[in-house]
Amino acid sequence: MSDFATFSAGYRVAQMARLFEQALAEALRPHGLTPGQFPTLLALWHRDGQTQAELVREIGIEQPTLALTLSRMERDGLITREPNPADSRSRIIHLTRHARSLKEDAIAAAASVNARALAEIEDEEAELFMDLSARIVSTLRERTD
Amino acid sequence: MSDFATFSAGYRVAQMARLFEQALAEALRPHGLTPGQFPTLLALWHRDGQTQAELVREIGIEQPTLALTLSRMERDGLITREPNPADSRSRIIHLTRHARSLKEDAIAAAASVNARALAEIEDEEAELFMDLSARIVSTLRERTD
């Protein structure tokens, strides 16, 4: 483990991400949702009726990843994909009534995971953490974008 | 995106983790290695000849996840799995000569990813980030462990 010292940031972050995902999975399970669906749901709760390409830009994952997630969400009765009269290449994604009804509970569940994760650190520290994370994200993005 | 505010920590961390993984994948690719193999390699570079169960404890992933990673590493000529004379349920994992030869370069590649990720933040900030991350990790672990 001592060897980890030089590059433990990546390891630590990966570990944190897995724990967050597991906690979110547990919190969302009672509502029949999974962590991977959550960003898409947030985007559609915010503005229903977007195309896949719009969602990809908003969520920041690759298009094939979203395509598969949307298929699972369609299978699970969370969304429908309607033809787009303005451009027949794309389709308009709509939430089902059921998905709309889950908004409050799901957001509360996710918020509580976050609150729990940050429970042991002070508010200013949490802010600092978010700030540093944002800076690391943009640094890592530079070369790839 | 405004809705993200309340629970953006999990989202931010997930995003960071994906960027780290992608950067590490790119850095390791020339050496024929993948990010998921790296923790196992570190553990075996540190001490060769461990069992799967020992590695699981050390690395902190689930046993089936490691089993599959080890299969891929075996397929790729990085490890061998020898019978354990002391306990025929388990097998002793050994690095191949080739995997041993990759140590310096792979560690340098991973370290450079880390250095790049942290390039834009001060040393004390990086330390703080690591500390806060560690505290979030142990908080999230509490309920599940």
Add this chain to the structure above:
DNA sequence: AGTGTTTAAATAGCATGCAATGCGATTGCG
């Protein structure tokens, strides 16, 4: 010795993520 429990691995099934391709629809430009 014999049986029940624990332990080590393997396997099945699933969710997310990626890169690379293919394909039809649209757009832009000569």
Add this chain to the structure above:
DNA sequence: CGCAATCGCATTGCATGCTATTTAAACACT
């Protein structure tokens, strides 16, 4: 207008991660 380039999406193939289950071996305790 017509063709080339671009765009939107689907699909394929792969890597990682998880949970749940199975199998065999080792242990423990009567």
